[in-house]
Amino acid sequence: MSHSSPHAKSRVFYGWFVVAGAFAVTFVGFGCAYTFSVFLEPMQTTFHASLGSVSLVFSVAGFLYFALGIVSGPLADRWGSRQLAIVGMIMMSLGLVIAGVAPNLSTVYAAYGLGIGLGVGCSYVPSIGAVQRWFLRQRGLATGLAVSGISVGTLVMPPLASFLIETVGWRNAYVFLGILAAVIGIGMALLIENDPSDRGLGPDGAIPHHPAHTRHVGGMSIRDAVTSWRFVGLYLACLIGSFGLFIPFVHLVPYAQDHGVPSSSAVFLLSLIGIGSTVGRFLLGGLADRMDRRTAVLVMFIGMAFSQVLWIFSNDFWPLAAFALIFGTFYGGFVALLPSIVMDDFGGRNVSGIIGILYTSVAFGTLVGPSAAGYAFDITHSYTLPILASVCTNVIAACIVAGTGRVPIQLHKAGGARGD
Template structure:
């Protein structure tokens, strides 16, 4: 009788212990969801180079005007973070990312149905721009809250989806364009974005406390002692010298950051490289990008992350020197790999720098504000490079400008990276 009376008590204790020990840390599922969303979203966006030739031919358009389609999309998906970030802080990342993937898919399908370049502008730019804009900043913000000690690695893994997407999606798009035509290719990519991206977006969770967990999978000794996220106010953050310096550096550095994603394939074709091989160069960028996100994200966890952003811009400038000297597929492959490594490291570490500097309370909103700088750079850089090519029939000047703007970003970060953070103004929700 005494043994039976003790059984319920022991069962409760054991189940409580089992819950704490056996329950898997959900943060890695959040990383998986973010990985899939960035793979499908940016992978679809970076297939644009595979469609340039078809769009030029079918609509009798110049390279500059066609490049503007990508620039408008990039402007929207980075710029829209200023709205999706605060919405994610308030309503959660899952809903926004799911909706964003549906919008991305619809935009790709409508681009395939367009009967004019203006129609492609509207469908692709709005679909990709708003779709990725709704999902990108929210998934980044969600990942930051789930990790502290391994934040750089987790961020790297999450956005390595961009690298994998760059590796697999452009060759897939090239194959589809050559086999079923560019219109049907857009239809296939649209279905892929909606089904795969939307499905994995449902894995997202905005905060460890939603799952009764703590960052990094640490045990919560007393669940009644959960503390809300802390961080400086948006106004305090955006008026700080560190944020202003980071914003200006990202703005100037982004002028050249996305030029290769639009113009590397046409550059290779102009140098007599076969279309299938030229498309693989973007895949090499994806390989380097994935490696950069894994390796550099982990290394940055052991050093000051803000200084690693400076190193990323310096590496991007060096890669542009390789590009301008490239004349064959091997040297272009080397450029693609080196550029990919430093580009991947930059994308992986930037959200973690924001979290480190200003806390988690408004992290999605601050990432969104910061990415407006990238939006303007994306709008200007690829399109200006295209129009410069139309005038000179050469990419020499645009590539040199890419190297110069990256070096300017290095100088700005070097001058502002040591600025203090107003931690005494930390607030909690």
């Protein structure tokens, strides 16, 4: 192929540009979404609403951006990831801007819930799915780098949002974030490409000996993958574990404020989750390339359970800071590992579609967990019950992973489930 030699001679493997594009999309998408805890109190005051009803805004958005992977993943496998990522960033930008001018909480549900939900839902799974096809030997590291945009966004965006709220008010802060999402998100999404074969390459930049071997087609059908016991076990583990997964992102700031932590320090706790998450994605994502990834996921669930036990006994800033760092580390490792497990077990042919289906499990947990924690607090005036429930769900998820991790997968193609 005459066009493959310029790419072959490129000094930087283009897969790393795809990683950069996916990093930016996750930075913008989840960074803006995880500012919600900072906006919670101003919106409660403005709309005279309960904690549970305002928390439901985040739950609706979280449900949509994980559930929509079941649609956006297969579409990306068929049409390409870049287009969907761009559409997602446009929708997210519009949702933030409209939320900033919303006259009532119902409009915030529609704008933030649908804008953030549809925006991240269209862009996240396609972006991460594309990264899987570009790498083989360093897949865990590449995925960790791509999804570290979530943790860096969690580190950077809440303090920025807090500053904007104090400076220009929560409404203008949302408008500013919407403009930022459009500039960074759309611009960087242009770097995403679906498959290295489009540049005459194989995974990791290898030059195929035969043009017919360029496309990375190995792997199971979606039906065969999702009906396998290993997928079912992973799905159930993620479903149960996710009920408590996002409670800290919504309720850690008000929890800290209720225990006398100043507002600025309480917001910084979200940034500490981001710092821990960044460490987890880089360190644990890279380590998982050298060990069994399902064992690593089991460790992530146990680590998150342990951190939430610490949360129960944390009543001032420093213990809460320790919780935030530990929880963030294991949460970051968990998010970094899931796409690579799908690629390892089921191959690259339908990787975005299978990831999208897996993430519907997280969607249901996200819909129920944060809002249920808010309503539990409205009734009991304590977060003890939802935190204890989060500990239990993580332990149950770890047991499911341990029980199903060694179940064999029936291979339906000569290329094998890995699609190598």
